Structure formats: C-alpha cells, structure tokens
Amino acid sequence: MSLPQERRLVTAIPGPRSQELLARKQAAVPQGIGTTLPVFITRAGGGVVEDIDGNSLIDFGAGIAVTNVGNAAPKVVERVSKQVADFTHTCFMVTPYESYVEVCEKLNELTPGDHDKRSFLVNSGAEAVENAVKIARHATGRQAVVVFDHGYHGRTLLTMTLTAKNMPYKHRFGPFAPEVYRVPLAYPFRGPSDAYEQAVDMIEKQIGAENVAAVLIEPIAGEGGFIVPERGFLPRIADFCRANGIVFIADEVQTGFARTGDLFACEDEGVVPDLICTAKGIAGGLPLAAVTGRAEIMDKVHVGGLGGTYGGNPLACQAALAVLETIEAEDLVARARRIGEIMLPRLEAMKSRFPIIGDVRGRGAMIAIELVEPGTKTPNAAATQALVKACHAEGLLVLTAGTYGNVLRFLPPLVMPEHLLEEGLGILEKALGEL
Structure with missing residues (x-):
C-alpha cells in the first residue's frame, strides 16, 4: 500500500496543527462529542493513521471495529x-x-x-x-x-x-x-x-x-x-x-x-x-x-x-x-485468529509480570486487559487512563471500555502487518513497566 507501514513521531502528540484544529472543534462542536485522541487524521490504511502534523500512529482501534479491512481497502x-x-x-x-x-x-x-x-x-x-x-x-x-x-x-x-x-x-x-x-x-x-x-x-x-x-x-x-x-x-x-x-x-x-x-x-x-x-x-x-x-x-x-x-x-x-x-x-477470518495467537500470549506474559493486570480476555482480534488494584479485583480506572495517555504519547492508539472504566481494548485492523502489531505490544509493555 502507498501509506508507509511504520510508526513515526515528528512532533509531540497532539502536534501543533492538531491543537489548532482542536481549538476550532471546541468552538464549533458541542462538548458532548468527546475525542479519545485529538490528532486530526489526513490519511489512514493498513495498520496506521497519519495525522496533519505528519505523525504516523499504530492503530489498535480500527475506528471502534469499523475498518476491519483497512481504512482505504x-x-x-x-x-x-x-x-x-x-x-x-x-x-x-x-x-x-x-x-x-x-x-x-x-x-x-x-x-x-x-x-x-x-x-x-x-x-x-x-x-x-x-x-x-x-x-x-x-x-x-x-x-x-x-x-x-x-x-x-x-x-x-x-x-x-x-x-x-x-x-x-x-x-x-x-x-x-x-x-x-x-x-x-x-x-x-x-x-x-x-x-x-x-x-x-x-x-x-x-x-x-x-x-x-x-x-x-x-x-x-x-x-x-x-x-x-x-x-x-x-x-x-x-x-x-x-x-x-x-x-x-x-x-x-x-x-x-x-x-x-x-x-x-x-x-x-x-x-x-x-x-x-x-x-x-x-x-x-x-x-x-x-x-x-x-x-x-x-x-x-x-x-x-x-x-x-x-x-x-x-x-x-x-x-x-x-x-x-x-x-x-484475504482470508481475514484466519487473519483475526492469527492476531489473537500473537496478542494473547504476549498479554498473558505481561499479566504474570504486572499484577495491575487482573484479567486478559477476548477472541481473535477483539482482545482486552482489565486493570485492578494489585492483589485485588478492585477496578483501577486511574491506572487505565494513565496507561492510555502513555501509549498515545508513544504513537500507539488504544481505546478504553468497561463498566468500571478500567479496561483497555484492542481492535487492530485485520490487515495490520505483524511487525506493527509486535511494536504496539512492545509500547504497551514498556508503558506498563513504567506505570
């Protein structure tokens, strides 16, 4: 595909042009329309989204499971x-x-x-x-x-x-x-x-x-x-x-x-x-x-x-x-299973290292971790938000979920190259370590 399949950070996230557009959004759009990550996208495809500042982010959201086949199949x-x-x-x-x-x-x-x-x-x-x-x-x-x-x-x-x-x-x-x-x-x-x-x-x-x-x-x-x-x-x-x-x-x-x-x-x-x-x-x-x-x-x-x-x-x-x-x-059913085969063992290994992860679950390319107070099942929404912020700063787009606001969910496009999947998991693991 024409869009390079790489993570690339050339500014802080969000960059200056995205911040300008965010100010315009706040003046034109009601505050009830929230934004997970205020980077304004100009191109997307495969496993990345590219913003108006030239940053290329790994996409673990797929538009909330919309772009399974990619953003411009x-x-x-x-x-x-x-x-x-x-x-x-x-x-x-x-x-x-x-x-x-x-x-x-x-x-x-x-x-x-x-x-x-x-x-x-x-x-x-x-x-x-x-x-x-x-x-x-x-x-x-x-x-x-x-x-x-x-x-x-x-x-x-x-x-x-x-x-x-x-x-x-x-x-x-x-x-x-x-x-x-x-x-x-x-x-x-x-x-x-x-x-x-x-x-x-x-x-x-x-x-x-x-x-x-x-x-x-x-x-x-x-x-x-x-x-x-x-x-x-x-x-x-x-x-x-x-x-x-x-x-x-x-x-x-x-x-x-x-x-x-x-x-x-x-x-x-x-x-x-x-x-x-x-x-x-x-x-x-x-x-x-x-x-x-x-x-x-x-x-x-x-x-x-x-x-x-x-x-x-x-x-x-x-x-x-x-x-x-x-x-x-493209046999994307099999591809979804392959994504699960990559993600679940890596996340289970993280769970064994980081007691803040209470549960790893999901099937195929619909995977999540639930964060808790270590040693308990008490939901840890604050840690979830901190982890999301750390991932976003490193160019990994992740989403939250959960009745208690303590779940990180992963929905990579089914066409994501495996090297980006592995890189994204590495960013997550590093952020968990720092947390």
Whole structure:
C-alpha cells in the first residue's frame, strides 16, 4: 500500500496543527462529542493513521471495529468510486437498485443458520437494534425485552434504555423506554457463577416468559469490557428462548465481520440467533447496518412498517459488497485468529509480570486487559487512563471500555502487518513497566 507501514513521531502528540484544529472543534462542536485522541487524521490504511502534523500512529482501534479491512481497502475504493459516478441516492423505498438486494442476499447466506432469511438495511448499529426489537414485538405480540448487565446497544432513546452503563451514555437523558428488563451476564472474572440460573429465575418470576418478546445479547460484551461469557451460557440462553417462543437477538455490531476469528461471534459455540444485528465492520467505514432474521419473523411486519430514507445507501452497499469480497479473498477470518495467537500470549506474559493486570480476555482480534488494584479485583480506572495517555504519547492508539472504566481494548485492523502489531505490544509493555 502507498501509506508507509511504520510508526513515526515528528512532533509531540497532539502536534501543533492538531491543537489548532482542536481549538476550532471546541468552538464549533458541542462538548458532548468527546475525542479519545485529538490528532486530526489526513490519511489512514493498513495498520496506521497519519495525522496533519505528519505523525504516523499504530492503530489498535480500527475506528471502534469499523475498518476491519483497512481504512482505504482497494476493493472498497474501486466500488464506491464507480458508484459515485453513477448515482449517490434514490431511496430504496422509492426506486430500488440491485446492490441493496445483493447485500441482503449475502447477509442471508453468510449469517449463522441455513434457514430461510430476510435482511433489510439501515444506517447504524443503534437503528439495527431498535428495528430488531420492533420486529420481535410485532411478530410475538409481546412487549417485554430482556437485556444483560454490562451490555451496550446504542445512544437512541430505546437503545440507551437497553444499555447498562449510566455514564456517559444515559446520565440525565431519561425518562427511558418502558418494558426493558436487565438480568445478570456470565462474567468469568467477576461473576456471578450462576448467571444463567439467576437470569432465568428473574425472567420467570419478575416478567413471565410468556410476556417476553425478545432477549437481546452481545455474544461478547463490547463497551462493557470485552466480556466473553463462560462457555455454554449463550447456547443455554438461546435454548431457553426457543423453548418459550422468545425471539433471540444477537447484537453483533462490534463482533461481526471476522473480528473475533469467526465471521460472526455466535459461530464459536454454534448459536443460531433468530435475528442478528450487524453494523460497524460491514462497510469499511461507510454508514450501514442490517437486521437479518428468520423469514417467518421478518415477513410478519406490514408493508411500510420498516425502512428509512438513507437505509442501504448505494455507496454503502457497494462498500459492503467490497468488504465481503475482501474478507474472503484475504482470508481475514484466519487473519483475526492469527492476531489473537500473537496478542494473547504476549498479554498473558505481561499479566504474570504486572499484577495491575487482573484479567486478559477476548477472541481473535477483539482482545482486552482489565486493570485492578494489585492483589485485588478492585477496578483501577486511574491506572487505565494513565496507561492510555502513555501509549498515545508513544504513537500507539488504544481505546478504553468497561463498566468500571478500567479496561483497555484492542481492535487492530485485520490487515495490520505483524511487525506493527509486535511494536504496539512492545509500547504497551514498556508503558506498563513504567506505570
């Protein structure tokens, strides 16, 4: 690729031109729009982002699991460029176009399960989740929706309600949507050990399984801290839903499209959701999301009950088709597994050296460390922020997560060269030593 795959620091981070732009941002954009690292990017690709000051940073964030295939994947550039020249919009609900149908056909083919499926397209993960809930309620005639501790599902009114964490997502934005109930998640590092039993007991006693339209879960909790539920938890929840006529919805917004070493995270334990929500990695950075589900559920909604002006924009559809081509052509599922094979042993070795690391977890290229007060499980958010600051200063872009603000999450682009992956881990290790 044309962008050199190297870390290069020519100024302090952020540099002077980025600081100038940050001042402009603060004058033009509300303070509610936060920024993890205020360097302003001019080019990005492979495993690096290059800022306006000429610094090249190693990217362990991938736009929060969006640019799985890279920031300017050749197939994406080619398809989108051609589409721009043909037309940019008609609205699929007014005059449709083939690429929308092609994306839906691909999703029906590739998502878990060999049953008859339907898909439709929207703009964001939150929209996908909200529409999945709409569909489940319509199909079942029920109202209650069950979600899990540590879950994150979006920033709209309903998806804020579905999300577990108050600050910054829900604080002072209420009142929230009704008929949403939260149950325990199997969190191996923190418990409870009987999360499934507690969840089912709460559903049966506090709601009544016969009143539940949908159970919604992330196969790996994302913003909640990259929590990988203990094995067996997800299949048991799916079985419970099936036995009680409840729609099982998998929120694969962050886990989808090869990120976890499977095309979709549900595949790790053979779980087949009734509805699956996808976004983020679906279109290489263009706004697109989808709901895919069993035909008998999806087709129950009346004509006009689903849709949106920009949903399935033709540019985003072409990008999605290019992403799926790239994942297959470059075997990025295997590449995600390889990233995990490199990262997990290195991080486990760091854990044995640095007692501030309480837990190392994840699958594929969706990996995290949880920081604690040494010798305890007390969350250490202050150390997490200090570690992030140290990494950023050395040209390594990392992100935080976690209900307690004490998790460092790693989401490198699946096309990142291994030498950058190793260099980034070295920067992290050095920062931990200094911490």
